[in-house]
Amino acid sequence: MSDGGFDGLYKAKLRDNGIEYSDEDYKRFCRQLERSFSLGVLDLSGQRIGINMLTKLTKVLRTAPHIRVFNFYGNLIRDHGMHSLLQLLMANSQVEVVDIGCNDLGSPSIPNIIDIIKHTTVKSLQLGATGAAWHNNKFSLSCLADLINAIRGSGKIEALGLSGLKMSTREGTRRITIADTLADYINDDETLRSIAICDCGFTLREEDIVTTQGLLSNDRLKFLNFHSNQLADPVGPNFLSQIGLMTNLSYLDIHSCNLSSKAGLALAEALRTPSNLTILDISDNYLGDEGAIAMFTVLLENQTLTELNIACNRFTDMSAEVIGNVIADNNILCYLNISQNPIGDNGAYSIADRISGNEALTKLILSSCRMTDEGAVAITSALASNTILRILDISDNFLTRECGYQIIDSIRANESLFKIDVSATQINHFVSKAINDLCRRNKQIERETGLQPLKKQMVQLSIQRTKMPEAESRLEKLNITREQLEREVIDTQEELDSTESTSNANILVIRKSIQSTHEMIAEEKEAMKKLEVEREKMIDEYENAIKELLGNCEKEKAITEKLEKDAVDIEKAVSTEQEEAEKKQNEIRKHIEQLNEIKAQIIELTKDPEKVREFEPPQLEISLDPTKDKFFLNDEILDDRETEKKGKKKRGKGKGKKKTARANSPKSSRAKAQSTLSARKRKTSPKPEAPAPAQETNTTHPSPNNSPPASPREKTVEETDIAASGAAFNINVDGNTAPSASNLAATTGNIPISSRKGTGKKKGTGKKKGTGAVSALNRPPSARRK
Known part of the structure; x- marks a missing residue:
């Protein structure tokens, strides 16, 4: 921005100050703005600006979006101008740094400052005093506490300046402080990187809270x-x-903090551990020789500290030796200030002996050290071979005019010193000017050294200028060659264009084929993926089927083995039963043959009644006792069935119509049949044999015992026996029916057959009649004769 662009701002300043125009003041105002404006800084510090300037800046900043910093330190913005500053910051969101220290602000401006913190992009806020203070800001403790809490809640402020703001005051006998609030903010804030809290009025106890807890x-x-x-x-x-x-x-x-030698020892011990500390200012304290020696001893090992200000700490020439060691061995320290310490000529000699070999120190401050001409000349003489040191301050020492001439002679050969301060000494103005001229010479040499490559280039260009005619002829030839080459280039370009068009067409065709090939490949890949999925599915199904078949095979194998085992057992049982059946069949055949023979004999006997009476039944191998053969249990079986039917009817009345599948199953029927047969066997157990009845004969055939003839209405024992014996001969092997009892009686014609059941009564004897003929056949002959 030119000087004309600053006219409006300067007029606004005049309105805020209420003064008249001045050329000198205008030039100083413009120079201050020009120095910082290109760097993105709006520097209006110390210009006593107010609300009119803030209003004017709104228009100016529209054309300067690069401005990032507002430096309004030491002005007269006051409480009523803070609202305008808030609007200005909200309209320029690119501004991140604001310095409004020493603007005569009070507690009424706190709400606007809190809004600046919350609603703008400001990350660095300076409210305290950093230099000369004419109109310090003054806030009440409660307002400061609200401000700190707002900063803490926003979490945006990275740099905060509160120097000179009183945070502890006494009201009568009571002291009010916000040390706890400040300590909590410093401890908890994750964004804070830089803070200045100098001269805040804390007591020693409150300082302990701020340092240890914060x-x-x-x-x-x-x-x-x-x-x-x-x-x-x-x-x-x-x-x-x-x-x-x-x-x-x-x-x-931490300068001017009333630090003692114990504090110096503690700091030196802490610096022995690796840290990032590069700049340390502990000037204007009370370290003394003990603390200073500890600090300088640490510098022999420390590899991070580049600047140390240990001025005015009341150490003497007892520390001279260790200072010389630091200058000789430390190649990290660039700035060293040991002024206002009475090290005297001993300290100067120690420095002079070692400074020639130092390759790091660029600024050395030795003012007010009580040096004399000898010490100063020793140092400057040692600098003749030092090309690193740029600034030497030996002001306010006991130096005479003659010392000035000696200094000039000693530094004449040095071309690296840019400044030697010999003010506040007895060296007169002319010697001081000569020393300054030498320093300016060195600066000029430095610049010329930087310009030396350019000078060499200038010489080379002048030499080449003499060769211009030859160069022009060569240039003409080169132009002809250039024209030919241009024509060739044009022809070549045409060929390239035609080749390019042909190539483009071929490329398009190839691209289409490539695209179609890619599509086919993609389709094939999709088909392959589907086939792969189907193959995996079929494999899974095949594996499952195989597993299922194997399981079924195992089951069927087990069943087959069981069935085979059962079949073997059944075959054995069948063969056994078959053998037994054959044996029984053979026995039955034998019995039938025997019975047939007996039958034939009986038929022959029936033809002769006399032989029938004398007939003695042979001994049979088969038992015809009805109690032992089921063949003679027909009546009992029928009776049992009728009894079962009656029992079922009775049970049906009690149980209703309830039926079960188990009762109707074939197994249950077989079980019931077996139980019925066993019951019948129990019922038909052998009874004691009745005594044989006496034989009865009719009138036609009298019995040998001459018994009276039986009554026609009575059933004789022979009738019953013959009927039973007829039933016994009813079955034949060939399926023919044997003669029944009635047929047998009819054949003989001598034995009457009664139709009534039961037994008759004997006449005269009072004895019951015996069993049938079949039973008689089974009796022994002796019993029959009786």
């Missing part, structure tokens, strides 16, 4: 400005001994 608990801090606070014993040593807990800390400023 700072030491935050290992994310990188920048800590904590100067001008009360860190006397034991708070200071306790805090500095644990400074290693702040692992990311790279900048620490």
Whole structure:
């Protein structure tokens, strides 16, 4: 932005200040803006601007979107201008850094500041004092507590400046403080990286709260400005001994904190452990020789600290030796300030002996060290071979005018020193000017050294200028050659175009074929995937079928083995039963043959009644006792069936119509039949044989005992026996029917057959009649004769 672009801003400044136009003030205003404007910084610090300037900036910033920083330190924005600043920040969301320290702000501006924190993109907020303070901001403790809580809740502020804001005051006999609130914020905030809380009015106990509960608990801090606070014993040593807990800390400023030698020892011990600390300012304290020696001893081993300000710490030439060792052995330290410490000429000699070989130190401050001409000349003489040191400050020492001439002679050969400060000494103005001229010479040499390559190029160009005619003839030939080449290029280009068109057509055809091939490949892949799926499915089905068949085979094999075993058992049983049946059949045949023979004999006997009476039945191998053969149990079986039917009817009345599948099954029927047969066997157990009745004869055939003839109405024993014997001969092997009892009686014609059942009564004897003829046949002959 040109000077004309700053006219509107300068007029707004005049309205805020209520002063008249001044060329000098206008130029200074423009220079300040120009230096920072290109760097993205709007620097209006110390210009006493107010609400008119803030209103004007809205239009100016529309054409400057690169601005990221607002530096409004040391102005007169006041409470009524904070709303305009809020609107300006909300309209320029690219601004992230705001410095509004020393703007005569009070508690009424806190709500606008809280809105800036919550509703804008500001990440760095400076509210305290950093330099000369004319209109410090003054907030009540309750408003400051609200502000800190708002910052804590937003989680956006990375850098915060609260230096010079009183956070502890006394009201009568009572002290009010917000040290706990500040400590909790520092401990809990995850975003905070830089904080400045200098000269906040804390007491020693409150400093202990802030350091131990706040700072030491935050290992994310990188920048800590904590100067001008009360860190006397034991708070200071306790805090500095644990400074290693702040692992990311790279900048620490604790000057003017009333630190003792114990604090220096504690800090030195803490720095022995590796850390990221690169800049340390512990000036204006009370370390003394003990603390200073400990600090310089640590620098012999420390590989991170590049800047150390240990000025005004009241150490003497007792520390001179260790200072010389640091300068000789430490190749990391670039800045060293040991001013305002009475090290004297001994310290100067120690530095002079070792500074010539130092390859890191670029700035050395030795002002107010009580050096004399000898010490200063020794140092400057040693710098003749040092090409690294750029700034040397030996002001405010006991130097005379003659020392100035000696300094000029000693540094004349040095071309790397840019500044030697000999102010506040007895060296006069002319010597000082000569020293400054030498320093300017060195700067000029530095610039010329940088321009030396350009100068060489200038010489080369001038030499080449003399060769221009020859170069022009060559250029003409080159132009002709160029024209020929251009024509060839045109022809070649045409060929390339035709080749390119042909190639493009061929490429299109190839692409189509490739595309169709890809499609076919894709289809084949899909078909292969489907076939693969079907194959896997068929394999699974085949495996399942095989498993099922194997299972069925195993089952059938087991069943077959069982059936084969049962068949073998059945064959054995059948063969056994068949053999038994054949045996029984043979026996029955024998019995039938025997019976047939007896039958034939009986038929022959029936033809002769006399022989019938004398007939003695032969002894049979077969038992014809009705109690032993089921053949003679027909009547009992019929009776049992009638009894069962009656029993079923009775049970049906009691149980109703209930039927079961088990009762109707063939197995249950067979079981019932077997139980019935066993019952019948029990019923037909052998009874005691009745005495044989006396034989009865009719009138035609008298019995040998001459018994009276039987009554026609009575059934004789012979009738019953013959009927039974007829029944016994009823079955034939050939299926023919044997003569029955009635046929037998009819054949003889001598034995009357009665139709009544039961037994008759004997006449005269009073005895019952015997059993039938068949029973008589089975009786022994002796019994029959009786």
